[in-house]
Amino acid sequence: MIRVRIPQKDRExxxxxxxxxxxxxxxxxxRPSTVLVTQGKRLLTRDQRVEDGETVEILSVVSGG
Amino acid sequence: xxxxxxxxxxxxxxxxxxFRRQVxxxxxxxxxxxxxxxxxxxxxxxxxxxxxxxxxxxxxxETEGLYIDLxxxxxxxxxxEKVLAFAGPRGxxxxxxxxxxxxxxxxxxxxxxxKEECAVCGTVKRYFFNRIAxxxxxxxxxxxxxxxxEAARLLGNLLHWQEEHLARQHPLLPETGGGLVxxxxxxxxxxxRETASYGFxxxxxxxxxxxxxxxxxxxxxxKEALTLLEEEMPGTRIRFYHGFLNSKxxxxxxxxxxxxxxxxxxxxxxxxxxxxEREESGEAPDSCVACGAPSFAETCSYxxxxxxxxxxxxxxxxx
Numbered sequence: 001m002i003r004v005r006i007p008q009k010d011r012e013x014x015x016x017x018x019x020x021x022x023x024x025x026x027x028x029x030x031r032p033s034t035v036l037v038t039q040g041k042r043l044l045t046r047d048q049r050v051e052d053g054e055t056v057e058i059l060s061v062v063s064g065g
Numbered sequence: 066x067x068x069x070x071x072x073x074x075x076x077x078x079x080x081x082x083x084f085r086r087q088v089x090x091x092x093x094x095x096x097x098x099x100x101x102x103x104x105x106x107x108x109x110x111x112x113x114x115x116x117x118x119x120x121x122x123x124x125x126x127e128t129e130g131l132y133i134d135l136x137x138x139x140x141x142x143x144x145x146e147k148v149l150a151f152a153g154p155r156g157x158x159x160x161x162x163x164x165x166x167x168x169x170x171x172x173x174x175x176x177x178x179x180k181e182e183c184a185v186c187g188t189v190k191r192y193f194f195n196r197i198a199x200x201x202x203x204x205x206x207x208x209x210x211x212x213x214x215e216a217a218r219l220l221g222n223l224l225h226w227q228e229e230h231l232a233r234q235h236p237l238l239p240e241t242g243g244g245l246v247x248x249x250x251x252x253x254x255x256x257x258r259e260t261a262s263y264g265f266x267x268x269x270x271x272x273x274x275x276x277x278x279x280x281x282x283x284x285x286x287x288k289e290a291l292t293l294l295e296e297e298m299p300g301t302r303i304r305f306y307h308g309f310l311n312s313k314x315x316x317x318x319x320x321x322x323x324x325x326x327x328x329x330x331x332x333x334x335x336x337x338x339x340x341x342e343r344e345e346s347g348e349a350p351d352s353c354v355a356c357g358a359p360s361f362a363e364t365c366s367y368x369x370x371x372x373x374x375x376x377x378x379x380x381x382x383x384x
Contacts, residue, residue: 008273033069033292036261043265045067045074061261062213063111063275064282 003055004028017052024050025058034062066262069299077266084263087254088120095237097249098205104128105203105246107194108151108159110144110272112264113209115151117252119269121207122155128207130159131197133190136170140277147272160201162193169371171278177377178370182278185370192367196358198246205240210250213257216306217287224287235310243350244359256302 001014004024015027021037021044036059037044050056067074068083075083092098104121108114108130121128132148134141145161152159164170169189175182194206215234222230240247252260264271279285294301352358353365360366 008275031292031296033258033296036258036265038265041268043066043077043262059261059265059273061112061258062285062288063113063257064279064285064288 002050002052005055005057006030007057008060017054018049020046021048021050021056022046024056028058030058035060066266068259070256070295070301070303072299080262080266084255084259085120085124087259088251089124091236091254092124092249092251095235095249097237097251098126098207100126102126102204103202105160105194105198105201105206106130107190107206107208108132108148109209110147111209112261112269112271113211113214113252113257115147115209115269115271116260116264116267117207117209118151119267120263121251128157129201129203130157131194132159132161133193134161134163134165135186135276135278136163136165137172137277140272140274143274144272147270150270160197162197164189167371169367169374174370174374175278178373183282186278188366188370192358192365194248195244195246199244203246205247205249207249207251209252209260211252211255211257211260212302212306213288213291214284215250215253216291216302217284219306219309220287220291221283241350241359244352245350253306 002017002019002024004013004015004027006012006028013028015024019027022032025032025035025037025046032046037046038057038059039050039054044050044056066077066080073083098104098121104126106114106118106121106128108118110132118128118130130148130152132145134145148159164174171182171186171189174189175185178185194208197203198206215236219231219234221227222234236250236253238248255263291302291305350359350361353360353363353368355364355368358365358367362369364372
C-alpha cells in the first residue's frame with residue numbers, strides 16, 4: 001500500500017500501489033492544481049509513479065482571507 | 066514542476082530562474098520598488114509572505130520584516146515561530162506588533178465591534194503596516210498577494226460591481242501626501258501553486274495551517290470557481306487579471322478612501338461631506354485626532370475600533 005498523508009486536514013489514507021501521482025490524487029479526491037505532492041524533499045509531478053510501501057504527502061496551496 | 070498555464074514544465078533549477086523572472090518582471094512593469102527603497106515586508110508565517118521576503122532579499126533589495134501577532138490562540142504563536150525561524154538564519158530580526166498588547170486581539174475586536182474577523186483584521190493590519198513604515202522610515206510596504214489572490218478578488222469585485230474596490234485594485238498603490246506609504250504586491254504575476262513550489266524547493270518552513278478565522282472566507286469560493294475554469298482552459302486566470310490591469314491605470318484617490326476606512330462607502334455615515342470628491346481628486350488626508358495617523362474622518366478607523374473594544378471591556382467589567 002502507498003501511505004498518503006494530508007497534514008493540513010490531519011488525515012491519512014492508504015491506496016494500493018504502484019500508482020501514478022494523478023491517480024493517487026483522484027483516489028484522495030483532491031484537485032491536482034490546488035496541491036503539491038511531495039516525497040521527502042522531492043516535489044513529484046503528476047505522471048510520476050509511486051511504489052508500493054512508499055509514503056507521499058499532499059500539501060494544499062490554497063489560502064483564504 | 067508542471068505549469069499548464071504557461072504550457073511548460075521545469076526542473077527545480079530552471080523553475081527558480083522562471084520564478085525570479087516573473088517576480089522581477091512584475092516589479093519592473095509597474096516600477097513597484099527601486100534600489101533606493103527601504104522595503105517593509107509584511108510576513109504572516111505563511112508561504113506567500115515568506116517567499117516574498119526571501120526573493121526580495123535574493124534580488125538585493127533592502128528589506129525588513131513586520132509580523133503582526135493577531136492574538137489568535139495557538140495559531141498566532143505557531144505563525145510567529147515560523148517567522149522567527151525564517152528570519153534568524155538570514156540575519157534578520159522582524160519587527161513584531163502584538164495586538165494583544167495593543168488592546169485589539171482580532172477575535173475580541175471582531176466580537177465587540179460585531180464585524181467579520183477578516184474585515185477587522187484588514188483594518189488593523191493596514192493601520193500598522195502604514196504606521197510602522199512611516200515611523201521607521203520605510204519607503205514602501207510589500208505584501209505577499211499572488212495571482213490567485215488578485216484574480217479571486219477581481220472576480221468578487223466584478224460579481225458584486227464593487228466599483229470603488231475595482232478602481233483601487235492594482236499591484237501598485239502609490240504614496241501620497243498626508244502620510245500614506247506606497248503599497249506593492251510583487252508576487253502578482255505568480256500563482257499560489259508556483260509560490261508554494263518555490264517555497265518548498267527552497268526549503269522554506271512555513272505555517273501549513275490556515276488562519277482559523279478565514280475558514281469561511283468568500284475568497285475561497287472565488288478561487289474554487291477560477292480553479293474550475295483554469296482546469297478547463299489553462300491560462301484563464303492570468304488572462305483575466307492581466308487583461309484587467311492592461312485596461313486601467315491605478316486611481317490613487319479612490320484607493321485612499323478604502324485604505325483608510327477599510328470597507329469603503331459602506332461606512333458612509335462616518336464620512337465627512339465631500340469625501341467622495343476628495344478621494345477622486347487624490348487629495349491628501351487629514352490626521353486622526355486620537356493617534357495622528359492619516360484619516361479622512363476625525364478619528365481613524367483603527368482608533369474607532371479600539372475604542373469599541375475598550376468600551377466593551379468597561380461595560381463588561383461594570384456589570
